[in-house]
Amino acid sequence: xxxxxxxxxxxxxxxxxxxxxxxxxxxxxxxxxxxxxxxxxxxxxxxxxxxxxxxxxxxxxxxxxxxxxxxxxxxxxxxxxxxxxxxxxxxxxxxxxxxxxxxxxxxxxxxxxxxxxxxxxxxxxxxx
Numbered sequence: 001x002x003x004x005x006x007x008x009x010x011x012x013x014x015x016x017x018x019x020x021x022x023x024x025x026x027x028x029x030x031x032x033x034x035x036x037x038x039x040x041x042x043x044x045x046x047x048x049x050x051x052x053x054x055x056x057x058x059x060x061x062x063x064x065x066x067x068x069x070x071x072x073x074x075x076x077x078x079x080x081x082x083x084x085x086x087x088x089x090x091x092x093x094x095x096x097x098x099x100x101x102x103x104x105x106x107x108x109x110x111x112x113x114x115x116x117x118x119x120x121x122x123x124x125x126x127x128x
Contacts, residue, residue, distance in 0.1 A: 031076065032056065040083045048105045049079040058086050060114055062122035070095065070112055097124050 020079050034050035042048050056078070058070045064073035072078050079087040097104040104114055106126035113125045 025113070035075070037119065042084060046080075046082060046084040047080050049077055052078050052089070054090075055092050058059060058089065060086050060116075060122070062116055063120045065098075065122045068114070068124065070114075070121070073109075086114055091126070095126075 032047060032050065033053040033056070034047075035053050038049075038051040040048040040050065044108055047092040052072060052074050055074045056072045058072055058078075059071070060068045064067075070086075070089060071091060071093040073092035076090035081087050088111055091106060091108050094108050095106045095112065097106055103128075110126045113127075115123045117123070
């Protein structure tokens with residue numbers, strides 16, 4: 001009986017470690033699905049622009065303003081800077097931008113532009 005208890009303990013511990021390792025080691029991946037023949041890259045190989053094949057949600061994080069989500073429209077350009085940070089796209093849904101004490105509405109079909117300064121201040125603008 002002692003032998004089977006030790007075996008059960010070892011087996012349970014091993015399965016527990018395997019489960020934890022499996023859960024922790026799965027990498028997060030993101031991809032941009034582009035229309036064939038529309039991809040433009042920087043010299044360092046990172047994506048500069050392309051036309052999106054499908055609608056895409058882009059999440060941008062800034063320490064000063066937190067997370068912002070942008071619904072980018074399929075069949076329109078999306079662009080990134082040379083460090084692979086999101087720069088702009090045409091919106092598929094309206095967004096609200098908080099600027100100080102006011103809220104600006106950026107309608108669907110407008111182009112949104114995002115930049116983050118070296119000190120982490122995020123700037124979001126939009127235009128028709």
